[in-house]
Amino acid sequence: MMLSYQFQYGPKLIAGRGAAERLDAMLPAGRCLFVTDETVRALGLADGALAALAAAGREPVVFDRVEQDPSRDTLMAAVAAGEGCVSVVGFGGGSPMDVAKLAAYLIATAEDLDTLWGVGKALGTKLPLALVPTTAGTGSEATPVTVITVGGSEKRGVSGAALLADFAVLDPDLTLSLPRAVTAATGIDAMVHAIEAYTSARLKNPMSDMFARKAMRLISDNLLRACDHPDDADARGRMLLAAHLAGIAFANAPVAGVHALAYPLGGHFHIPHGLSNALMLTHVLAHNMEAARPLYAELGAMLDPSVKDIGQQGQAQAFVQHLARLSRAAGVPQRLSDVGIGPEHLDLLAAEAMKQERLLINNPCPISQADARRLYEAAL
Numbered sequence: 605m606m607l608s609y610q611f612q613y614g615p616k617l618i619a620g621r622g623a624a625e626r627l628d629a630m631l632p633a634g635r636c637l638f639v640t641d642e643t644v645r646a647l648g649l650a651d652g653a654l655a656a657l658a659a660a661g662r663e664p665v666v667f668d669r670v671e672q673d674p675s676r677d678t679l680m681a682a683v684a685a686g687e688g689c690v691s692v693v694g695f696g697g698g699s700p701m702d703v704a705k706l707a708a709y710l711i712a713t714a715e716d717l718d719t720l721w722g723v724g725k726a727l728g729t730k731l732p733l734a735l736v737p738t739t740a741g742t743g744s745e746a747t748p749v750t751v752i753t754v755g756g757s758e759k760r761g762v763s764g765a766a767l768l769a770d771f772a773v774l775d776p777d778l779t780l781s782l783p784r785a786v787t788a789a790t791g792i793d794a795m796v797h798a799i800e801a802y803t804s805a806r807l808k809n810p811m812s813d814m815f816a817r818k819a820m821r822l823i824s825d826n827l828l829r830a831c832d833h834p835d836d837a838d839a840r841g842r843m844l845l846a847a848h849l850a851g852i853a854f855a856n857a858p859v860a861g862v863h864a865l866a867y868p869l870g871g872h873f874h875i876p877h878g879l880s881n882a883l884m885l886t887h888v889l890a891h892n893m894e895a896a897r898p899l900y901a902e903l904g905a906m907l908d909p910s911v912k913d914i915g916q917q918g919q920a921q922a923f924v925q926h927l928a929r930l931s932r933a934a935g936v937p938q939r940l941s942d943v944g945i946g947p948e949h950l951d952l953l954a955a956e957a958m959k960q961e962r963l964l965i966n967n968p969c970p971i972s973q974a975d976a977r978r979l980y981e982a983a984l
């Protein structure tokens with residue numbers, strides 16, 4: 605029987621060293637809102653792209669005040685800065701790219717943000733948009749989703765094909781200066797996107813599977829190379845591709861329990877998103893084992909062909925162990941206690957995780973509040 609499913613491909617992909625300096629060819633002449641953050645600016649990562657845009661008459665208007673977990677105020681300030689612009693660039697990690705996506709839509713349509721929250725409400729036409737990631741993790745350049753923080757701590761999303769970028773630019777030169785800790789944590793985030801897409805209880809399909817599997821192989825083969833040899837542009841390029849492919853996978857087959865339990869670590873303790881996911885990864889996978897064993901076994905044998913004859917249970921265990929080894933070897937902190945979380949925080953974390961209903965429904969098996977508390981406790 606033919607499965608029924610839908611699949612949305614990503615933006616047009618432009619990859620290669622120096623690709624970010626060819627943004628001008630992707631955008632119409634006229635003013636361009638260039639959304640980034642202060643770190644990117646301070647490191648000079650955007651200098652080449654800005655010079656190329658200016659030389660080609662694109663008149664970049666730089667908005668570099670995007671913070672981690674960007675707020676509604678920041679988004680609206682970016683929209684105001686972009687008045688009269690005819691195109692938008694998002695340049696940085698997930699936060700500047702998310703702000704750029706929604707700014708490109710709001711500048712063009714002048715719609716009220718409060719009518720757009722949720723899935724499929726944004727139906728207008730945004731300005732031409734190019735997204736340029738400077739970490740290999742979020743995959744935000746590949747997805748039609750943007751997450752904005754409203755009223756201090758509430759995360760709200762706008763999701764719809766209208767937000768999908770026209771161009772995703774993967775330039776490994778932009779990631780050569782990433783510190784090891786960021787390379788490792790963001791790389792594990794991309795790995796989690798691929799794993800959760802592959803085992804998503806709803807919407808998993810043969811196309812998202814293909815993207816997820818390729819992403820996992822690329823990360824397994826290149827994460828430590830990128831950590832140990834930060835100037836290896838080839839490994840950096842493969843990690844950017846992996847994060848992008850994982851983004852396309854989870855844009856179609858959404859993420860689940862690992863992300864649901866990771867979000868409260870970011871929301872309440874400001875632990876970076878990738879690290880939050882890495883800390884919860886193996887514990888949630890162990891919880892999912894009963895329901896997801898056949899899929900984990902497939903992935904275990906894919907990443908380590910030496911286990912192909914040891915049976916499903918052994919292969920599935922080997923998968924979890926492979927991920928744990930990768931995370932440790934990359935140097936990612938392994939315990940919640942390493943990042944300042946103690947037993948007194950377990951109840952709060954478990955209660956907060958239950959609010960991530962939109963993610964929990966994708967998990968291969970249910971996670972109750974008691975389960976969540978037990979998983980956080982196991983991760984202490």
Ligand SMILES: [Fe+2]
Binds near residue numbers: 742793794797877881
């Ligand atoms: Fe993520």
